[in-house]
Amino acid sequence: MSDEDEMIYRGRITFDVPVPLSEIEPETVERLSYGPVIPLYTDLGRALGGVRGAGDENGWAHSGVWFDVLRTLEAIARRHERALDADATFDSDERGRGRLVVDAGGRFHDCQEDEQPEWHRTRACRCFPARIDSPTLFAVADVTEDERITVRPMPAGPFTDYAVVCEDHGDVACPTTEREAVFRREAHIIEAHTAHPLPLGRTGAAQALPPAVLGQLQAAAGELRRGRSYAAPLAIRHRDAAREHARQAAAELRRLSPSDPTDTLLHLVAELLADTSPHA
């Protein structure tokens, strides 16, 4: 998927058993009620049976919009223990045409015309980014300690998925690998649980710091500033770099004056920035 990809799904996606609207959060229903899909209601409008594509007139949308619809349907099916069935084709500017396939664990896949649906049903495909073998993809150097946000293995048919759940914000993500789940957890911590970094300007504290320490702290602040220009998942590497600089600063302080009591205060500044807790 790229930023340019416009696409359409034509056809229907349904649950094996309709889900009563009273059991679905209104925001979730709302997400399926505008844009490129039309909800299919049953039971006199009291249950959601699935959705259908809005057709050529209104069904073309950015692929990200469509993927949000599909992720929403997957999440409803997961939560309410329903099976999904897709009778739909896709047509994409960038990825050609094909069929929508539901795998044995309840995930949607775009099966292109020249591919075997079975590859996707068994997840023997490369649809999920975490399955692509790259050491930098979803790399997290440091895992933040915060017991409010957990990663839990979750059975999905013959597969195991990983639910990222936050005590404060509910379901955060449910990727297909633990590696991506850990990454999504860190991204959520940055997005929703991290206060803005301490401002490091021309302050008295900054002037009091030895240059070697100050340099590291400024580098840390720079990384954190850069990290804020990116969406949370991309910000992780900047935050990891910032933590490393802050640790270097702390080590530098210890090296310069291990017994000086005023150092304790400076040390605290560095430790605050290096702290792995989300409230640092």
Ligand SMILES: [Zn+2]
């Ligand atoms: Zn696939």
Ligand SMILES: [Zn+2]
């Ligand atoms: Zn949260």
